[in-house]
Amino acid sequence: MRIPILKLHHYLLVSIQTEIDDHTAIQFQEDLLSKIHKSGSSGVVIDLTSVEMIDSFIAKVLGDVVTMSDLMGAKVVLTGIQPAVAITLIDLGIHMKNVPTALNLEQGLTKLHQELGE
Amino acid sequence: MDQQFKRIAIEHSDAIVQRWLEEINSLKEGNYTASISDELFESTNREFVNVIFTSIKNQGSTAAVEEFSEKIINLGWPLSYITDGLQVFRRETVDYILSQSDKVDSDFISNVLKSVDLWVEPLIRQLVNEYSGSWEHILSLQRVALQELSAPLIPVMDKITIMPLVGTIDTERAKLIMENLLEGAIKHNSEVVLMDITGVPVVDTMVAHHIIQAAEAVRLIGSTCILVGIRPEIAQTIVNLGIDLGKFPTKSSLRKGFKTALEITNRKVIDLKSQEEDAENLMGSLDGE
Known part of the structure; x- marks a missing residue:
């Protein structure tokens, strides 16, 4: 199962609709980075509205993806993290400090827009 | 018998x-x-x-x-x-x-x-x-x-929500506060959540820990948490206990916090009529008579 990555002008949109296992997460990391490389996008929005559970490994992968994309010149915003997911992450001591977040896809795009100064 | x-x-x-x-x-x-x-x-x-x-x-x-x-x-x-x-x-x-x-x-x-x-x-x-x-x-x-009274959430205006806290905070209540805060922020689509601790009598390491956790969780779901109502004695306790609250914005009063919240959401409060204009109008009407 691969996670679809959509291109929207300069941005890439990713909506994760299923529970992610470790393998899918790694696959996603590779897919996203190569897509950024190919399309030369400057911003990525990853929407997690439908995700009900994130474990420490997935959280680490997501944090890594954000840093890696940053290195390649693409800003990443995570959107739609559910309350239950947020509480679990905080309880696990995962604060994802370097990751920008937004309430929903719309605000995520606005945030990207602001941060890229366009 | x-x-x-x-x-x-x-x-x-x-x-x-x-x-x-x-x-x-x-x-x-x-x-x-x-x-x-x-x-x-x-x-x-x-x-x-x-x-x-x-x-x-x-x-x-x-x-x-x-x-x-x-x-x-x-x-x-x-x-x-x-x-x-x-x-x-x-x-x-x-x-x-x-x-x-x-x-x-x-x-x-x-x-x-x-x-x-x-x-x-x-x-x-x-x-x-x-x-x-x-x-x-x-x-x-x-x-x-x-x-019902322990963790109320007030959506004062578009994108801004206030949670006034009154009374001591224990672990059970902190859990309730966090849940209400996160669900309310998503429900009301709030970009900024103001947590008012004016009514919290004592802020010790435990209470501070709960507040920090709630603020971090609010950040994760994509909005900003501002801690307001920090009284002098609370500021002293926090520093003396060596608690680091530097990671998220704090303000002394709800008014200042609200102003910051408006700034974050790109808005500000303006008077509909300035006082000078009022004075001018008054003078004009006097001249006309």
């Missing part, structure tokens, strides 16, 4: 009631029921005695007892009125039956005690149960009310 005692008690109920009333009235002096009017006291005593006798006759008629206890509870009379009343009744009845019998030996006395106990015990048990049941009910209602 028991039937015989019961017959004596019921046949001479008037005499027993008379002695019981006297005894109860002497208890009234300077006691729990001092503030109750004599009439009400009298009528309630009558009713009490009736309930006791019906209960003895019918081997515990629960409906009458329930009704009576409900009435007493609603009147707000203390439980000691009921227990005292029943103790007095037991004593008086035993006394009376003994005085009515010619042949009294220790077996007889123990039999009398046993059967009178059998009449009174179930009554006491039921009345005490009714009382404690009503207390527990009130307690649970209050607990629910308290929980």
